Amino acid sequence: MDSVAQPILFWIIATATATCAIAVVVSQNIVRAATWLLFSLGGTAGIFFLLGADLVGATQILVYVGGTLILLVFGVMLTAQGPFITMKTGAAEWVISAVVGLLFFGVLAVTAFSVGSVAAKNDGRLEPPGRTVKEYAPKLNLVEASKSASSSAILGQGFLGVGVGPAHLNAKGKPERANYLLPFEIVSVHLLVVLIGAAYLARAKRRRRGTA
Amino acid sequence: MGELLSGIFSSPYWPYALALVSAMLLIGFMLVSAIFSVWMERKVAGRIQDRLGPTRVGGKFGWLQTLADGMKLLVKEDIIPASADHFLFRLGPYIALVGSFLAFIALPYGNNVVANDMNIAVFFMLAVLSTEVFGVILIGYGSGSKWSLFGGMREAAQMVSYEVPMALCVIVPVIVAHTMNLSDFARVDPSAPMLESRSLMWNWYIFHDPFTFCAFWTYFTCATASCKRAPFDLAEAESELVAGFHTEYSGFRWLSIFMAEYGSMFAVSGIACLLFLGGWHIGVLPDDISNLLGGYNGASNIYLWVLGNVVNVVVFIAKGWTLVFIMMWVRWTLPRLRIDQVMMTCLKYLLPISCVLLMGVSMWSLLVPYVVQKYFPWGMFAACILLGLMVLRQMIFWAKEPPGTGMPGMWSMTGMSSYQGAKPK
Numbered sequence: 001m002d003s004v005a006q007p008i009l010f011w012i013i014a015t016a017t018a019t020c021a022i023a024v025v026v027s028q029n030i031v032r033a034a035t036w037l038l039f040s041l042g043g044t045a046g047i048f049f050l051l052g053a054d055l056v057g058a059t060q061i062l063v064y065v066g067g068t069l070i071l072l073v074f075g076v077m078l079t080a081q082g083p084f085i086t087m088k089t090g091a092a093e094w095v096i097s098a099v100v101g102l103l104f105f106g107v108l109a110v111t112a113f114s115v116g117s118v119a120a121k122n123d124g125r126l127e128p129p130g131r132t133v134k135e136y137a138p139k140l141n142l143v144e145a146s147k148s149a150s151s152s153a154i155l156g157q158g159f160l161g162v163g164v165g166p167a168h169l170n171a172k173g174k175p176e177r178a179n180y181l182l183p184f185e186i187v188s189v190h191l192l193v194v195l196i197g198a199a200y201l202a203r204a205k206r207r208r209r210g211t212a
Numbered sequence: 213m214g215e216l217l218s219g220i221f222s223s224p225y226w227p228y229a230l231a232l233v234s235a236m237l238l239i240g241f242m243l244v245s246a247i248f249s250v251w252m253e254r255k256v257a258g259r260i261q262d263r264l265g266p267t268r269v270g271g272k273f274g275w276l277q278t279l280a281d282g283m284k285l286l287v288k289e290d291i292i293p294a295s296a297d298h299f300l301f302r303l304g305p306y307i308a309l310v311g312s313f314l315a316f317i318a319l320p321y322g323n324n325v326v327a328n329d330m331n332i333a334v335f336f337m338l339a340v341l342s343t344e345v346f347g348v349i350l351i352g353y354g355s356g357s358k359w360s361l362f363g364g365m366r367e368a369a370q371m372v373s374y375e376v377p378m379a380l381c382v383i384v385p386v387i388v389a390h391t392m393n394l395s396d397f398a399r400v401d402p403s404a405p406m407l408e409s410r411s412l413m414w415n416w417y418i419f420h421d422p423f424t425f426c427a428f429w430t431y432f433t434c435a436t437a438s439c440k441r442a443p444f445d446l447a448e449a450e451s452e453l454v455a456g457f458h459t460e461y462s463g464f465r466w467l468s469i470f471m472a473e474y475g476s477m478f479a480v481s482g483i484a485c486l487l488f489l490g491g492w493h494i495g496v497l498p499d500d501i502s503n504l505l506g507g508y509n510g511a512s513n514i515y516l517w518v519l520g521n522v523v524n525v526v527v528f529i530a531k532g533w534t535l536v537f538i539m540m541w542v543r544w545t546l547p548r549l550r551i552d553q554v555m556m557t558c559l560k561y562l563l564p565i566s567c568v569l570l571m572g573v574s575m576w577s578l579l580v581p582y583v584v585q586k587y588f589p590w591g592m593f594a595a596c597i598l599l600g601l602m603v604l605r606q607m608i609f610w611a612k613e614p615p616g617t618g619m620p621g622m623w624s625m626t627g628m629s630s631y632q633g634a635k636p637k
Binding site: 005029031032035038042054055057058059061062065066068070072 | 338
């Protein structure tokens with residue numbers, strides 16, 4: 001792809017994606033919100049295609065657009081008391097979601113901008129200085145597998161329970177590195193709870209014999 | 213000529229021009245294909261129902277009928293119901309059309325005729341074709357009509373279920389061919405022996421082993437359902453839902469819904485051709501026809517090579533339209549299923565079948581001896597030819613008999629004295 005066309009296409013797709021993402025939040029009709037979500041996720045897939053990551057882009061469409069579809073169907077089936085019902089969002093919900101959103105945006109922005117500076121310090125490599133995979137995982141036999149590991153591999157190992165990041169002293173006074181196994185498991189259990197909750201909400205509501 | 217061509221190719225604007233031209237060609241092909249398919253649908257429906265179909269517009273076979281229909285639809289009043297969600301009502305047809313059209317980007321028509329030769333073309337096509345159903349649901353919901361909503365919801369349930377066996381059936385030939393690039397399914401390997409060339413009919417993946425053979429039929433059934441064609445057209449069941457999800461549409465919007473449907477019919481047929489039926493090959497030549505005429509990549513004669521590619525494209529489109537014709541044949545022959553029967557067909561039969569096929573094809577390449585693997589396609593091919601000849605013989609035999617003879621039960625005409633055609637022997 002040409003170096004002139006790529007930034008132009010990127011800005012067009014990125015602007016459209018961001019605009020649609022904002023529209024998801026502000027629209028009050030759940031089906032319209034799902035439609036904007038479709039465009040937003042489709043735009044993300046477009047960025048993947050622009051980067052030449054065809055597999056990720058196609059997976060994005062298949063998984064997330066398919067997921068939005070289910071969301072839309074549930075939205076229609078669960079919330080529709082009358083035609084085209086609108087959902088009112090309270091002021092407190094706006095404040096909470098704005099704070100969470102801004103914090104998340106801040107984390108993403110800091111990460112995004114720090115990648116460039118880390119790479120500049122390390123002659124283009126993305127590993128943080130002095131913290132290569134070889135150093136912190138010598139026992140787990142992951143070294144051979146991830147000799148050319150980038151920062152994403154480090155993060156993945158953090159999810160597996162391997163200590164990553166700077167060392168700090170634990171309660172017994174031994175140096176230890178953080179891992180993300182516990183938060184990861186908490187999130188997955190949380191998703192399971194959401195799944196069961198959705199099944200509970202969507203179940204056929206039959207009245208028990210005798211009580212009626 | 214050569215200098216001019218190389219000048220054009222090296223120009224910095226060449227990629228943009230190429231992208232524009234290929235996009236226009238694809239849109240043009242999709243629309244012309246839809247026009248032809250609608251005409252064919254009317255002719256096929258007419259012949260199957262013992263009528264003539266369109267006969268007058270445009271001469272002998274009514275071949276301009278669709279164009280006349282299109283003009284009529286363009287000048288029709290564009291009605292949006294007062295109770296509709298205007299935004300979603302307008303948006304739905306475009307999403308359906310875009311979802312159907314995007315699939316054509318990765319569909320190869322010939323050895324070198326493809327807009328974007330993706331590594332994961334078949335996966336990409338399945339992914340974007342699944343977005344078409346989103347448009348259908350928006351159409352059903354946005355119309356603000358109960359008939360449309362029922363149609364849209366049925367379509368959602370049907371699509372979400374049928375996508376699973378369809379994708380599993382696509383994996384079966386992918387496992388055999390070790391690739392997801394659609395061009396590679398039909399591309400001839402120059403180092404392979406002549407009798408094992410991909411272009412010869414018995415080397416097509418449908419004959420590769422019993423599991424790919426069954427996978428073709430399962431895939432085609434699921435593809436018919438995913439295009440919401442009869443007997444799976446519950447979403448537009450006119451006997452119960454007026455016209456289903458597109459009840460409230462008229463004019464150009466209605467037209468674009470149908471463009472999307474006929475577009476995706478050709479797209480799934482094209483996938484079936486490439487995966488199972490040898491893509492753009494005629495089936496009797498030992499090599500790609502463009503390579504035979506003009507050498508590899510036009511080494512000996514560039515014009516004959518281009519001609520060979522044109523032949524490839526024509527053969528591929530003819531194959532695709534043949535499968536579309538079979539979909540029409542099925543539509544006008546079989547009665548519509550009930551919604552519970554549609555779901556049962558998928559979840560109780562097609563899904564287990566496709567899982568067994570997936571297991572089977574993996575076991576085939578691992579456990580079956582090499583000799584069997586090598587000679588099975590020839591036996592399968594011979595058996596299919598024999599079966600086809602027997603069916604043909606039976607059809608000719610039946611066509612000579614007066615109508616009604618040899619048919620069982622209520623179709624039996626023997627003893628009906630008032631019927632003039634069949635005289636009891």
